[in-house]
Amino acid sequence: MKKILIVEDDLIVRSIYRRKFEMSGYEVATAEEGSAALALMPEFKPDVIQVDIMLPGLDGVEVIRQIRSWPEFRLTPILVLSSFYRPDLAKDAWTAGANKCVSKMDCTPNLALDLVEQLLANEASGFTPKYGTIALARDALDRPGEEGAPKKPTAPAEPKPETAAGPESDAAEKPKLRLSLDLPPSTGARPSMPTLSGENTRPSPPAPDTGESPKLRVALDLPPSTGAPPSMPSLAGESTRLAPPNEPKPEFFGGVAPPPFKPTTPPAAGSPAVPAPIVMPSPVGEATPPPPLEITTAPAAVTSGSDFRVEVRQEFLRRAPQIQSELRDRVNALIKSKSTGDQMNLLRELAVCVGSLASLSGITGFSRISHLAGSMDALIQDLHKKPAQMTASVLRTIAHAADCLNVLFRDLTAISQDLPQSLLILAVDDEPISRRTVAIALSKANLRCIGLEDSRMALTILKENPFDLIFLDAEMPGMNGFELCVELRKLPTNKSTPVIFVTSMTNFEIRAQSSLSGGNDLIAKPFLMMELAVKALTYLLKPPPTVEARVRTAP
Amino acid sequence: MRELVELYFKQAGEIMASLEKAITGNAVGDVNHLAHKLAGSSLACGMSAVVPSLRRLEGAAKSGHLIGARESMADVSEQMKVIRRRVQDYLLGYPPTRKTE
Numbered sequence A: 001m002k003k004i005l006i007v008e009d010d011l012i013v014r015s016i017y018r019r020k021f022e023m024s025g026y027e028v029a030t031a032e033e034g035s036a037a038l039a040l041m042p043e044f045k046p047d048v049i050q051v052d053i054m055l056p057g058l059d060g061v062e063v064i065r066q067i068r069s070w071p072e073f074r075l076t077p078i079l080v081l082s083s084f085y086r087p088d089l090a091k092d093a094w095t096a097g098a099n100k101c102v103s104k105m106d107c108t109p110n111l112a113l114d115l116v117e118q119l120l121a122n123e124a125s126g127f128t129p130k131y132g133t134i135a136l137a138r139d140a141l142d143r144p145g146e147e148g149a150p151k152k153p154t155a156p157a158e159p160k161p162e163t164a165a166g167p168e169s170d171a172a173e174k175p176k177l178r179l180s181l182d183l184p185p186s187t188g189a190r191p192s193m194p195t196l197s198g199e200n201t202r203p204s205p206p207a208p209d210t211g212e213s214p215k216l217r218v219a220l221d222l223p224p225s226t227g228a229p230p231s232m233p234s235l236a237g238e239s240t241r242l243a244p245p246n247e248p249k250p251e252f253f254g255g256v257a258p259p260p261f262k263p264t265t266p267p268a269a270g271s272p273a274v275p276a277p278i279v280m281p282s283p284v285g286e287a288t289p290p291p292p293l294e295i296t297t298a299p300a301a302v303t304s305g306s307d308f309r310v311e312v313r314q315e316f317l318r319r320a321p322q323i324q325s326e327l328r329d330r331v332n333a334l335i336k337s338k339s340t341g342d343q344m345n346l347l348r349e350l351a352v353c354v355g356s357l358a359s360l361s362g363i364t365g366f367s368r369i370s371h372l373a374g375s376m377d378a379l380i381q382d383l384h385k386k387p388a389q390m391t392a393s394v395l396r397t398i399a400h401a402a403d404c405l406n407v408l409f410r411d412l413t414a415i416s417q418d419l420p421q422s423l424l425i426l427a428v429d430d431e432p433i434s435r436r437t438v439a440i441a442l443s444k445a446n447l448r449c450i451g452l453e454d455s456r457m458a459l460t461i462l463k464e465n466p467f468d469l470i471f472l473d474a475e476m477p478g479m480n481g482f483e484l485c486v487e488l489r490k491l492p493t494n495k496s497t498p499v500i501f502v503t504s505m506t507n508f509e510i511r512a513q514s515s516l517s518g519g520n521d522l523i524a525k526p527f528l529m530m531e532l533a534v535k536a537l538t539y540l541l542k543p544p545p546t547v548e549a550r551v552r553t554a555p
Numbered sequence B: 001m002r003e004l005v006e007l008y009f010k011q012a013g014e015i016m017a018s019l020e021k022a023i024t025g026n027a028v029g030d031v032n033h034l035a036h037k038l039a040g041s042s043l044a045c046g047m048s049a050v051v052p053s054l055r056r057l058e059g060a061a062k063s064g065h066l067i068g069a070r071e072s073m074a075d076v077s078e079q080m081k082v083i084r085r086r087v088q089d090y091l092l093g094y095p096p097t098r099k100t101e
Helices: A011-023 A036-042 A059-067 A087-096 A109-124 A135-142 A167-171 A305-336 A340-363 A367-384 A391-412 A430-442 A454-465 A482-487 A508-516 A528-542 A546-552 B002-024 B026-044 B048-063 B071-092
Strands: A004-005 A028-033 A050-051 A077-082 A100-103 A176-182 A197-198 A217-222 A250-252 A295-298 A425-428 A451-453 A469-473 A499-503 A521-524
Touching: A004 A011, A004 A036, A011 A109, A011 A305, A011 A340, A036 A059, A050 A059, A050 A109, A050 A469, A059 A077, A059 A087, A059 A451, A077 A087, A077 A109, A087 A100, A087 A167, A100 A109, A100 A250, A197 A430, A250 A508, A305 A340, A305 A391, A367 A528, A391 A521, A391 A528, A425 A430, A425 A454, A430 A451, A430 A528, A430 B002, A430 B026, A454 A482, A469 A482, A482 A499, A482 A508, A499 A528, A508 A521, A521 A528, A521 B071, B002 B026, B002 B071, B026 B048, B048 B071
Parallel strands: A004 A028, A004 A050, A050 A077, A077 A100, A197 A217, A425 A451, A425 A469, A469 A499, A499 A521
Antiparallel strands: A028 A295, A176 A217, A250 A451
C-alpha cells in the first residue's frame, strides 16, 4: 500500500482528498500545517506528498524546501496545489523542488489521484528529475503527455534546458490569435474601417458587402492536441499588431500572459468539473496551536466515483448558505471599517473566507465561484503587500465581486458552472501605456483584449462585433469615452455589453457622466493589476440575467 | 515591467517635448490634452510623483490661461529626472538613493 501525506489547512478539503485516496487504496496521513507535516515525515515515510502551497505558519514552499533538504526524501514526488491567480507561488514551489503544480481552482480529487499515480509511475520507472529549475516546472506543467487519466509509466522527457525566455516562450502551445487584412482589389480608394470577425467568437451580424471594405479577421487557433479549451478562455495569442494604411492600429495583447496555469487535465466530459482550493496564510503573529496529526490506515467504506462526486457537491451545497452569510458579513465589515489597521485585519479574515471558498468550490466543481473567489484572494494578497492601494475603488471592486458571488450562490444548481469561452474584450484608450496596463492586468486572469487607440475606429468595430466586455478611457481626443459609450449603447451588437471606464478622475461629475452615458462601472487609476482582473471576472462570470429579471427591469 | 517602463519614458519624452511647444505657442487645448495624457500614463505606471504638477498644468489649461504653466512644466521636468534616476537604480537592483518628496 502506497503512503501519501496530504498537507492542507482546510478541514473539508483535507477530508475530501483523504477519503479519495483512502478509497483508492492509499494509506493516508494528513497535516493541517507545515510544521506538523515535517514532524510527521520521518515516522510516516510517505511515498508521495500533496502540499497546499499557502499554509498557515510554515508555508508550502518552505515545507518543500525542508523536505528536499533531507536525503531520504530528496526524490519523493511532491504534488503542489496552488492558485491559478498566483503563478509566482507555483514558480517558487518548483524552484523549491516540487514535481507538479496544479491550480486548486481546477483540480478535482480524481485529477489529484491521477497526478499522484503518474508521479509514482515516473518514480518507479527511474525518472529522477532535477529539482529546482523553472525549466522542469514548465516541463511538468505543459508536457502534453502528463495530462489526463493515469498513464502507464513511460520514459519521461528530459527536462528542458533553462532558458532566459519567460512564459511567453510557451506560446507555441497556446491558442494563437491571427490577424489578417484582406484588402479589396486595388480600387485606389482609401480603405474604410476594418471589421472584426472570427472563429471561436460569436458570429457577427452580416455586414453589408460593399466590396471595398477591408476586413480584419481574427482567428483563434486552438492547440491541436488537448481537445479541451484552456481553463480561462480568452482571445489568447501573440501580440500582433496590424495597421491598415492610414488607419489607427488595433492591438492584440496577450504576449505577457503569466505562465499558463491551466488545469492540468480537463474535466471528463459528462462529469462535474471539480476544481481545487486556495490556502490562506494565517493572520500574522497569531499563535497557532500544534495541529492534531491525522493518520488513517484503514480505508473508509468504498464508495463509487460518481457517488463520491455527488457527495462532495452535496456537502458544498449544504454549507453554501453559511459561507454566503460569512462572506457578506466580512465584506460589510470591511466596507464600514475606518482605520487602515482594522481594514488589514478584516482583509485577512476575508482572505481566509474567500481562500477557503475558492478551495471548496474548486474541488466540488463550481468553477465560476472558485475562479472569482480565487481572484479576490489574489487581490487581497496584493493589498496586504501594498496597503496604500486600499482605495474606494478597490473596496468597490471587492464588494461587487462578493455581490457577484452571491448571485452565483443563489441558484447553484441552475447556473452553468462552466467558464465562459472565447471571450472578446476591447480596451479603448488613446494612451498606449494605459492600454498596455489594462492588457497586462487582464493577463493576470488569462484574459486577452484587443486594444484600440481611436474611439471612432472603435465605434466602427463595435457596430459589427459583439464584445463581452469593454474598457474605455474617459478622456480621448475626438470622441471621448462617454460619447463613445452613448453611441455604442445604440448598437444592437453591444447595447448590453458591460462597459467599465478606466480613469484617473473619479470625482462625482465623472461618476455621474459614467452612469449617464450607459457605463456599468468605473475603475480608478492607479489600480492594482489584480483589481482590474477581478473587476473583469466579476462581469464575465456573472450569469446572464434570467428572462424573469429582464422582464422586471424592462422599461 | 521593463517593457512598460521603457514605453513610459519614451512616451513621456515625446509628450514633454510637445508640451513645451504647446506652452510656448499658448495652445491651451493641446496643453490640456497632453498634460492629461501624461498624468494618466504616469498613474498607470505608478509614477505618481509627477502627477500633481501635471494636474496643475491641466487645470491651468482648462481655465483657459496658462498662468504658472512654465513653472509647472519645470517641476514636471525635474520630477521626471528624479523618477528616471530612481527607476534606473531599481532596475539595476540598487537601493533608492534619495527621496523625491
